[in-house]
Amino acid sequence: MTRKTDIKRRAVLRTLATASGAALTSAILSRRAGAASDSAKTQKAAAMNKVKGRATIILAHGAWADGSSWSAVIRPLQSMGLQVIAAPLPLNTFNDDVAALDRAIERTEGPVILAAHAYAGAVISASASERVKSLVFIAALAPDEGETVGDVFYRLPAHPDTAKLAPDANGLIWMAERDFGKAFAQHAAPAETHLLYATQRPIDVTCIKQPVSKPGWKTRPSWFLIAEEDRMINPQTQHFMANRMKAHITSRQVDHVPLVTSPDDVVEIIRQSVDALG
Numbered sequence: 001m002t003r004k005t006d007i008k009r010r011a012v013l014r015t016l017a018t019a020s021g022a023a024l025t026s027a028i029l030s031r032r033a034g035a036a037s038d039s040a041k042t043q044k045a046a047a048m049n050k051v052k053g054r055a056t057i058i059l060a061h062g063a064w065a066d067g068s069s070w071s072a073v074i075r076p077l078q079s080m081g082l083q084v085i086a087a088p089l090p091l092n093t094f095n096d097d098v099a100a101l102d103r104a105i106e107r108t109e110g111p112v113i114l115a116a117h118a119y120a121g122a123v124i125s126a127s128a129s130e131r132v133k134s135l136v137f138i139a140a141l142a143p144d145e146g147e148t149v150g151d152v153f154y155r156l157p158a159h160p161d162t163a164k165l166a167p168d169a170n171g172l173i174w175m176a177e178r179d180f181g182k183a184f185a186q187h188a189a190p191a192e193t194h195l196l197y198a199t200q201r202p203i204d205v206t207c208i209k210q211p212v213s214k215p216g217w218k219t220r221p222s223w224f225l226i227a228e229e230d231r232m233i234n235p236q237t238q239h240f241m242a243n244r245m246k247a248h249i250t251s252r253q254v255d256h257v258p259l260v261t262s263p264d265d266v267v268e269i270i271r272q273s274v275d276a277l278g
Contacts, residue, residue, distance in 0.1 A: 054110040055133075055274055056083040060101055062118025062140070063091060063203035064175045064184065065196070065257075069117070072263035077270060083108065089120060091203040094149075094210040098126045105129045113273050115266075116140050117259055118233065119203065122149050125215035134273045135220050138266055139227035139256055142217060142241045149208040152237060159183070159231040172202040183231040187254065187261040196260070215245075221276060222247040225258060225269050232256040248272065 057077055059070045067086030077084045087104035089097045101123055105112055111133045114124035121140025124132075141152050163179035175184065180200075181193040188196070224242035228235050228251055242249045250269050254262040 055113060055277060056085065056108040056110060057113050057115060057270060057274075058101070058104050058108070059084065059086045060089060060114065060116040060120035060124055061086065061201075062116070062120050063173070063207075064180075064200040065117070066199055066201050068199055069196070069257065070259055073259050073266050073270070076263070076267045080271070080274075082274065089123065089201075091119075091201055091207060093204060094122070094126075094207045094212075097123045097207065101127055102129060105131065111277060113270065113277075115270055115273075117257070119149055119207065122212055122215075125217055126212060127216060132216065132220065133277060135217055135222045136270055136273050137217075137222065137224045137242070137247065138259055138269075139225060139230050139233055139238060139254075140241075141233060142215065142245060143212045144244070145214045146211050148211050152241065153208065153233065155237050155240070156234040158234065161186075162231050167205040171205050173205055174202045175200060183256070185255055185257045185260055186231065187229070188257070192260065196257075217245040217247070221273070223269050223273050224249050225254075225265060226251045227254045227256055227258055229253055230256045 059067070059073065061067055061069050067088055070086050074084050074086065085104060085107070087101050089100050091097065097120075101114070105127065110131070112129065112131045113134050113136060114127060114132055115136035115138060116124040117138045118140055121137045121142045124135055125142055141149050143149055143152050161182050163175050163183040165173050165175065167173050175197070177194070177197040180197045181188070181190060185193050185196060222245050224238070224245070224247035226235060226238045226242060226249060230238065233256065250265070252258065252262060252265050254265060259266045
């Protein structure tokens with residue numbers, strides 16, 4: 001091998017060594033960057049899980065229902081690591097219902113998200129607790145200041161198949177069994193509507209006649225699931241209320257009780273409100 005050839009060979013080897021070293025350095029830096037990114041993602045996820053772990057979801061049932069109506073929503077929320085309770089509302093007077101909700105809030109710690117169905121939309125709006133961070137309305141009624149639940153419920157003509165409602169001699173409004181399958185939960189199986197009928201709680205007529213004070217949706221972020229096939233609360237009224245409160249709106253082809261007949265939609269909108277905590 002000539003000296004000239006040897007010099008060329010050494011030059012080539014040095015070039016290859018330099019390139020190999022650069023590639024190795026690049027690979028190491030890339031792995032470190034990837035590890036740092038994964039670490040950041042893990043830390044972010046851990047922080048979010050910590051927030052979720054602290055948050056409590058309080059579910060408020062509407063008229064002709066009780067806490068068990070949220071059963072299909074409670075289980076998946078719990079599987080996310082969230083604390084969940086269903087507030088028992090007496091449905092005797094509007095003030096009594098607000099007081100019952102506030103007692104449920106007192107049982108918890110940390111941030112609270114209130115989710116309500118139907119009549120209870122007015123109830124969660126009336127809570128003054130500073131720990132309530134957001135409100136979720138599921139086919140719910142949300143009167144403005146000075147309005148009553150009845151004002152928004154009867155704002156537009158009812159669906160032809162809506163329930164026939166009237167107070168009894170005690171001032172209590174019950175729902176007939178046939179109306180659970182025809183108007184309240186037409187997408188539910190018969191066995192489910194029979195159960196809803198059997199577990200219903202009547203509402204006192206005075207609950208829907210009391211004007212409300214300044215509602216919480218004016219100062220708190222809100223989410224609204226509009227039930228487009230609702231035969232109890234006119235969907236156009238739901239659009240009106242949701243737009244008035246400037247809520248994050250989700251619209252679905254569901255009946256009056258998506259918490260029973262389409263719980264995944266309800267879980268998703270509540271999850272959105274949890275994610276928005278920070």
